[in-house]
Amino acid sequence: MVGVKILVDSEKCVGHAxxxxxxxxxxxxxxxxxxxxxxxxxxxxxEQMARRGAQACPERAIEIVExxx
Amino acid sequence: MSDPTTTPERRAQIPSHVPDHLVQPSGxxxxxxxxxxxxxxxxxxxxxxxxxxxxAPSSGPFSQPGxxxxxxxxxxxxxxxxxxxxxxxxxxxxxxLGGEHWDLIPIEVDPPMHGKYRVMLxxxxxxxxxxALEPGIRARAASLVDGVVKDGQxxxxxxxxxxxxxxxxxxxxxxxxxxxxxxxxxxxxxxxSPTVAQRQAxxxxxxxxxxxxxxxxxxxxxxxxxxxxxxxxxxGRALTDDEVMGVYYLMVVAGLDTVAASLGLHFxxxxxxxxxxxxxxxxxxxxxxxxxxxxxxxxxxxxxRTVTQDxxxxxxxxxxxxxxxxxxxxxxxxxxxxxxxMAVDISxxxxxxxxFSYGPHRCLGSHLARRELTVAMEEWLDRxxxxxxxxxxxAPVVPGQLLSVDALPLAWSV
Numbered sequence: 001m002v003g004v005k006i007l008v009d010s011e012k013c014v015g016h017a018x019x020x021x022x023x024x025x026x027x028x029x030x031x032x033x034x035x036x037x038x039x040x041x042x043x044x045x046x047e048q049m050a051r052r053g054a055q056a057c058p059e060r061a062i063e064i065v066e067x068x069x
Numbered sequence: 070m071s072d073p074t075t076t077p078e079r080r081a082q083i084p085s086h087v088p089d090h091l092v093q094p095s096g097x098x099x100x101x102x103x104x105x106x107x108x109x110x111x112x113x114x115x116x117x118x119x120x121x122x123x124x125a126p127s128s129g130p131f132s133q134p135g136x137x138x139x140x141x142x143x144x145x146x147x148x149x150x151x152x153x154x155x156x157x158x159x160x161x162x163x164x165x166l167g168g169e170h171w172d173l174i175p176i177e178v179d180p181p182m183h184g185k186y187r188v189m190l191x192x193x194x195x196x197x198x199x200x201a202l203e204p205g206i207r208a209r210a211a212s213l214v215d216g217v218v219k220d221g222q223x224x225x226x227x228x229x230x231x232x233x234x235x236x237x238x239x240x241x242x243x244x245x246x247x248x249x250x251x252x253x254x255x256x257x258x259x260x261x262s263p264t265v266a267q268r269q270a271x272x273x274x275x276x277x278x279x280x281x282x283x284x285x286x287x288x289x290x291x292x293x294x295x296x297x298x299x300x301x302x303x304x305g306r307a308l309t310d311d312e313v314m315g316v317y318y319l320m321v322v323a324g325l326d327t328v329a330a331s332l333g334l335h336f337x338x339x340x341x342x343x344x345x346x347x348x349x350x351x352x353x354x355x356x357x358x359x360x361x362x363x364x365x366x367x368x369x370x371x372x373x374r375t376v377t378q379d380x381x382x383x384x385x386x387x388x389x390x391x392x393x394x395x396x397x398x399x400x401x402x403x404x405x406x407x408x409x410x411m412a413v414d415i416s417x418x419x420x421x422x423x424x425f426s427y428g429p430h431r432c433l434g435s436h437l438a439r440r441e442l443t444v445a446m447e448e449w450l451d452r453x454x455x456x457x458x459x460x461x462x463x464a465p466v467v468p469g470q471l472l473s474v475d476a477l478p479l480a481w482s483v
Binding site: 012014015016017018020021029032052055056057058059060 | 146150191192195196197357418419420421422423425427428429431435436
């Protein structure tokens with residue numbers, strides 16, 4: 001699938017929950033508001049939403065990389 | 070400009086590894102009480118200066134040890150994200166002021182214990198837990214606004230800014246409303262008074278009160294945060310009395326002052342920005358973004374860390390034992406991360422401000438604080454017509470470890 005890969009550094013996520021605020025219903029947080037999602041590839045149409053969530057993170061814990069496999 | 074810190078006696082108080090040219094006169098940066106200039110303006114101007122400087126120690130009632138002061142958000146973030154190197158042990162000295170020796174939990178605890186306390190406390194303040202509290206929060210805000218709306222005026226801090234978050238906190242914690250005045254008095258003594266005696270009196274007031282609360286909840290646990298804490302398990306054991314005190318003390322100190330200070334600053338801004346008021350009244354869906362931007366523009370907390378090993382940071386050599394001052398205000402007003410940082414622009418995106426700190430010590434109550442600030446603005450703008458500062462009134466920002474306004478006289482037409 002050609003798209004982007006979302007990489008969350010779970011060491012860096014401290015539960016601000018701003019990714020969710022920026023891209024509601026896109027990021028799924030755990031019960032106490034931390035992002036624990038495994039590396040996830042999403043289709044290109046969701047790239048903008050993924051990037052919006054990544055840019056909202058005060059810790060810079062979310063990275064969006066190209067995935068062309 | 071002559072610099073009094075470079076006299077031999079003053080220089081002797083400053084560690085030898087600190088370069089002369091980075092030393093600033095004591096107290097001149099953060100704590101210049103009575104200075105004519107607004108602390109936000111003064112701090113913002115530091116971004117034109119060196120990346121890091123060293124504040125000489127100061128004596129007197131608000132004495133401060135010498136400390137590195139970081140100015141860039143990037144450096145402040147790096148320090149806050151590395152609690153193993155930059156420790157928060159002994160940060161507040163509040164227990165010590167009352168003659169006791171334990172940590173405020175979790176803020177004064179370093180990894181790995183810190184993470185265990187957070188796992189224990191996070192569910193109480195999770196976004197979901199706050200969702201469940203929202204109806205009560207909204208009802209409280211509405212009733213306080215209804216109490217003053219017909220008057221056409223109020224002193225905002227006393228009428229709303231303080232009682233709104235404090236009463237919600239007391240309900241969460243399980244404290245009777247009747248104790249509010251006493252708790253506020255100790256809080257004011259501990260955090261905002263000019264003499265050591267007053268600060269000690271505040272610290273001792275809290276200690277005695279909270280020791281009593283520990284005993285009460287041990288005897289009869291209740292369905293509140295105070296009861297939750299005595300029943301909580303950590304590594305398969307109950308918390309000790311000192312650990313329970315550590316949690317209670319932090320909750321009280323953080324719960325009584327922070328949102329109250331933010332509300333005063335946010336509503337001070339709204340009272341002077343009628344265009345923003347009218348935009349938000351016309352489209353309340355913009356209020357969460359407005360709250361974020363006001364949290365950024367008016368971040369309130371300055372905190373400190375202690376260096377646990379020699380390390381290079383912000384281009385200087387820091388030594389074990391050095392203190393590092395991290396101002397969320399400086400970070401949130403850093404032009405390298407926020408274009409035109411002194412302007413309030415609610416469409417700012419991204420707006421990854423640092424009002425709630427960076428790193429694992431991220432404000433435990435951030436989700437509650439955000440909700441309270443949002444609900445307060447929604448209910449206030451929905452019920453009160455255009456408001457402004459009372460004629461001739463001023464509400465200067467009071468400098469200190471936590472920025473705030475003492476009073477905010479507002480007026481509107483009825």
